[in-house]
Amino acid sequence: MRLYGTMEISNSGVLHIGGISTVDLVEKYGTPLLVFDEWEIRKKAREYVKAFNKYYPNSRTVYASKAFLNQALCYIIEEEGLGLDVVSGGELYIALKAGFPPEKIFFHGNNKSNAEIKMAVEAGIGRFMLDNLKEARYINKVAGRLEKSIKAILRVTPGIEAHTHEFIQTGQIDSKFGVSVYRDQALKAIEEIIRMDNIELTGVHVHIGSQIFNLTSFSRTIDVMFEFMNNVRDKTGYILKELDLGGGLGIPYTEDEPDPGIDEYARLVSEKVREKSHEFDYPLPVIINEPGRSIIGTAGTTLYTVGTVKEIPFIRKYLAVDGGMTDNIRPALYGAEYDAILANRADDEREEIVSIAGKCCESGDILIHDIKMPEAREGDIIAIPCTGAYTYAMSSNYNGLRRPAVVLVNDGNADLIIKRESYEDLIKNDIVPARLRKIKLKKVVSHG
Numbered sequence: 057m058r059l060y061g062t063m064e065i066s067n068s069g070v071l072h073i074g075g076i077s078t079v080d081l082v083e084k085y086g087t088p089l090l091v092f093d094e095w096e097i098r099k100k101a102r103e104y105v106k107a108f109n110k111y112y113p114n115s116r117t118v119y120a121s122k123a124f125l126n127q128a129l130c131y132i133i134e135e136e137g138l139g140l141d142v143v144s145g146g147e148l149y150i151a152l153k154a155g156f157p158p159e160k161i162f163f164h165g166n167n168k169s170n171a172e173i174k175m176a177v178e179a180g181i182g183r184f185m186l187d188n189l190k191e192a193r194y195i196n197k198v199a200g201r202l203e204k205s206i207k208a209i210l211r212v213t214p215g216i217e218a219h220t221h222e223f224i225q226t227g228q229i230d231s232k233f234g235v236s237v238y239r240d241q242a243l244k245a246i247e248e249i250i251r252m253d254n255i256e257l258t259g260v261h262v263h264i265g266s267q268i269f270n271l272t273s274f275s276r277t278i279d280v281m282f283e284f285m286n287n288v289r290d291k292t293g294y295i296l297k298e299l300d301l302g303g304g305l306g307i308p309y310t311e312d313e314p315d316p317g318i319d320e321y322a323r324l325v326s327e328k329v330r331e332k333s334h335e336f337d338y339p340l341p342v343i344i345n346e347p348g349r350s351i352i353g354t355a356g357t358t359l360y361t362v363g364t365v366k367e368i369p370f371i372r373k374y375l376a377v378d379g380g381m382t383d384n385i386r387p388a389l390y391g392a393e394y395d396a397i398l399a400n401r402a403d404d405e406r407e408e409i410v411s412i413a414g415k416c417c418e419s420g421d422i423l424i425h426d427i428k429m430p431e432a433r434e435g436d437i438i439a440i441p442c443t444g445a446y447t448y449a450m451s452s453n454y455n456g457l458r459r460p461a462v463v464l465v466n467d468g469n470a471d472l473i474i475k476r477e478s479y480e481d482l483i484k485n486d487i488v489p490a491r492l493r494k495i496k497l498k499k500v501v502s503h504g
């Protein structure tokens with residue numbers, strides 16, 4: 057069993073995180089419960105800063121908040137010296153509400169609305185990550201009206217197919233993101249953008265996908281990017297000063313998955329960028345990284361309570377838990393695999409193969425297929441580690457399930473950072489038109 061961050065098993069066989077017993081956490085906050093290990097978040101953030109300081113000091117790390125975002129996290133990210141990548145007015149709003157410095161915010165998105173663009177220009181964000189020319193023209197117009205000069209980076213697609221699930225590949229030519237480097241599309245976009253009065257094009261961006269273990273994909277991407285940057289210089293004389301390599305570094309979700317490691321990633325991309333700069337005699341660009349999963353993924357653990365235990369003779373045993381695809385869609389969406397720990401009896405021998413099922417009305421709502429576990433009973437607690445990234449962020453209220461509570465643990469303290477949704481929350485945006493109110497219904501539920 058792989059333990060992450062500050063996880064440890066006590067003498068009595070209970071899983072502890074951040075110096076707190078998961079049994080105590082469940083007693084206080086209930087389940088499903090997403091537990092974030094603050095030490096682990098900070099450790100990963102520091103690993104990025106340290107590794108790039110070592111190999112390529114002229115760099116910036118910007119946390120991709122789509123992996124998980126709330127106001128408490130903004131404080132940690134800011135304190136660790138990282139910037140913040142947002143992809144919508146909603147993420148931007150959360151960051152601004154928390155007081156995250158706007159100049160350290162990078163705004164992505166393949167279909168930013170005019171309202172989102174205005175909001176970001178007015179807030180004075182650090183970089184617009186341009187997806188296409190239409191957007192650049194609009195930003196230029198708004199900036200002109202508001203008499204602002206906007207720093208922007210153009211997202212390009214390099215035609216690289218990273219070794220990862222096809223749903224999370226983004227660098228291939230057939231992609232909805234960015235402008236392709238092929239057939240001079242990106243070059244033409246740059247020719248127009250650099251003539252815009254209110255936009256300063258500081259660099260180019262590339263993101264080839266997520267959960268990537270094979271670091272050579274990043275190397276090949278840097279090859280393509282330098283060819284492209286050199287071509288832009290040849291045709292326009294323009295030097296792109298920033299090279300944003302996106303995110304994508306994979307993390308080990310299960311015992312047998314390797315950990316590519318932040319240090320190794322930083323070393324490889326730094327060396328490659330130096331090598332290519334030298335080869336093309338191109339000024340060394342600032343490297344920007346946008347990690348999401350590799351900062352927050354291993355810091356999150358979801359705790360569930362076992363309910364129904366169902367054995368289908370000679371076929372399978374199901375342990376049904378009180379959450380599922382609503383708090384973690386990744387197994388259903390990508391076939392993602394996870395490990396599990398019987399948190400209240402973590403030392404018990406793993407002697408039977410079970411599948412851990414969610415409680416949604418979907419046969420596909422299985423969190424883990426066929427995992428060896430100790431014999432579990434109703435009321436036991438199951439911990440699924442590595443659920444910090446793209447779980448809560450992708451959660452839903454399907455089947456009327458309420459989003460879980462989220463706690464931040466550190467050094468023996470637990471702080472609630474997101475309340476569990478209430479039944480009342482499920483209807484807070486509901487409106488019953490007056491003409492329907494005439495139909496007399498008898499209201500009996502009130503708790504929630």
Ligand SMILES: Cc1ncc(COP(=O)(O)O)c(C=O)c1O
Pocket residue numbers: 120123141164226263265266267302303304305346347348349350445
């Ligand atoms: C543009 C961009 N940057 C950064 C990220 C973060 O990726 P990851 O969480 O794999 O590090 C993503 C998500 O894939 C992305 O689309």
Ligand SMILES: N[C@@H](CCCC[NH3+])C(=O)O
Pocket residue numbers: 122224266267386445446
């Ligand atoms: N949500 C995906 C990754 C997409 C990353 C965002 N571009 C996952 O869970 O793996």
